Amino acid sequence: MTSRRTFLHIGGVSGWALLISPLSTAFAQSQDHTSHAGHVSQPEVAKAVFPSPVTRAADAFTNPLFVPGNSGLLGVMAVQAPLRLTVGGTKQPVVPGKSPASLLVYGSEQGGVQRANPTLLTKKGQVVEAMLANGLTEPTIIHWHGLLVDGQTDGGPQLSVPQGGEYKYRFQVRNRAGMYWYHPHPHASAARQAYSGLAGLFFVDDDEEQAFRDKLGLKLGDNDLPLVIQDKRVDADGQLVYRPTDEEWKGGYLGNEVLVNLTVAPLLKATPRWYRLRMLNGSTARIFNLVFFHGERSLPFAVVGTDSGLLRAAQTTKRAFLSPGERLDVLLNLADIPAGQFVMLKSLAFDPMHQEGGHAGHGDSGATINWPDGAEIPLLKIAVDGKVVSTPVPLPEVLSRFDDIQVSRAKARPWKLGWNGKDWLLNGKTFQMSEVVATVSRNDVEIWELQNESQGMPHPMHIHGFVFQVLSRQASPKQQAELAVDRFGRAASDLGWKDTVLVWPGESVRLAIDFKHPHAGAQTFMFHCHNLEHEDKGMMVNFRVA
Ligand code: C2O
Ligand code: CU
Ligand code: CU
Secondary structure, eight states, rough: OOHHHHHHHHHGGGGGGTTTTTHHHHHOOOOOOOOTTTTOOOOOHHOOOOOOOOEEEEEEEEOEEEOOSOOOOOOEEESSOEEEEEEEEEEOOTTTSHHHHEEEEEEEEEEEEEEESEEEETTOOOOEEEEEOSSSSHHHEEEEEEEOOOOOHHHHHHHOOOOTEEEEEEEEOOSEEEEEEEEEEOOOTHHHHHHHTOOOOEEOOOOOHHHHHHTTOOOOTTTEEEEEEEEEEEOTTBBBBBOOHHHHHHHOOOOOOOEEEEEEEEEEEEEEEEEEEEEEEOOOOOEEEEEEETTTEOOOOEEEETTEEEEEEEESSOEEEEEEOOOOEEEEEEEGSSSOOOEEEEOOOOOOOOSSSSSSSSSOOOOOOOOOOOOEEEEEEEEESSOOOSSOOOOOOOSSOOOOOTTTTOOOOEEEEOSSSSOOOETTOOOOOEEEEEEOTOOOEEEEEEEEEEESSEEEEEEEEEEEEEEEEEOHHHHHHHOOOTTTBBGGGSSSSSSEEOOOOOOEEEHHHOOOOOOOSSSEEEEEEHHHHHHHOOOOOEEEEE
């Protein structure tokens, strides 16, 4: 049976057959060859020559940045009625001048409007009902990254449903306002499925957040823009290729293009006022070192929020790391930029700190990687034009009010991130489906001490089911230590509430986690590295909160 048939046979798919178009022959063939849905590489093409390295000048940034509208790809929708998300294939032009890329997406149809990977808008307190319909020829499951849900709703690998299977979710949105996301979490193939396109944004709104937007005149889709930053390996035909070598499973899989909202070399035409950029690093492995340049000068920007919503107060900085899974909410005052000039969002060169011995990241699967790990990469050109209509109002002094987690009675739990010559480990363990490595009491606050050995590489560590506060960073490498805004070694991007934190080789990062939860009975969640190659290879454990 061809995948084309598989996809088109999924119940309820009729209306979105237009959007989720019949898969190309090439894609279907590749499915037949590998019998892996979502394996987007075509064996014959994977050996082909990849575009050779280019230094992309600002002039080359001419492709309008894709901004989600009300329908189609990333189409924005308020979640009101029960939502049905059907996993299927679509074709989307990615590289201009090349054939459209075959992607996997979560398709939805509601009130006659078709969307792929819908951007979901919710309010704190509301109940969300969703159904996943698996149109792949392999298991999958949706995980709601960052959401405070119970273990059954969380969508870990144990809950994967087979081809044709369905999974029902019903949960109350308990999070603070913020930009969360959803993506696949099946056992050992989360990276490939996410890479193939499966990922969507999940916004939570609340009164504080709304007041903040109103005050600054921010409008989602206008001057409040989600930016999903992802690297992809694109072949000469414009198709995504995901074929990690052993070295790449170890070091992480890197792309030869970096896309923002699936746009190559994107251009955002802006006017002189506040712009809010809500960035998600949706790459499987690549870390970004974000800087805004105006000419030769790096531009100060305000960090107003992190993974789980607004900070207490804005933090002005000039640089921030963003590792896979993390979000960063920044404000940029473009009224300071003379009309006709532009700002360039770049990832500045940094030391990727591959200290695990051997080479990492750069496989020889026929690919020339345009952007080695840690290379300087231009990401987005923001061209400013028009007159300043009114002087932008200053940022409010208080963005959000919340209490810190009380850690005076907290129990410390060390987690050693290590490498045994074969696998990445958490306290000496690799993932076993049914093994619970840590049991925590729901009455406890714990301090998790993430200690990364120096003979390692950076790991973006992510916890399910809870958000945390970063207490401190110790023994940070210079490129991180330079960003410290307090005596605890924390950077602006460590403040507020988070669900994912980057830990460099040799570094120790302490997190405060309050395990109080309202769910009946004991709950099991994952704790893992969000370098998705690492996650798929078992740098993950189950923990239970009883
Ligand atoms: Cu974003 Cu366990 O994942
Ligand atoms: Cu998650
Ligand atoms: Cu890792």
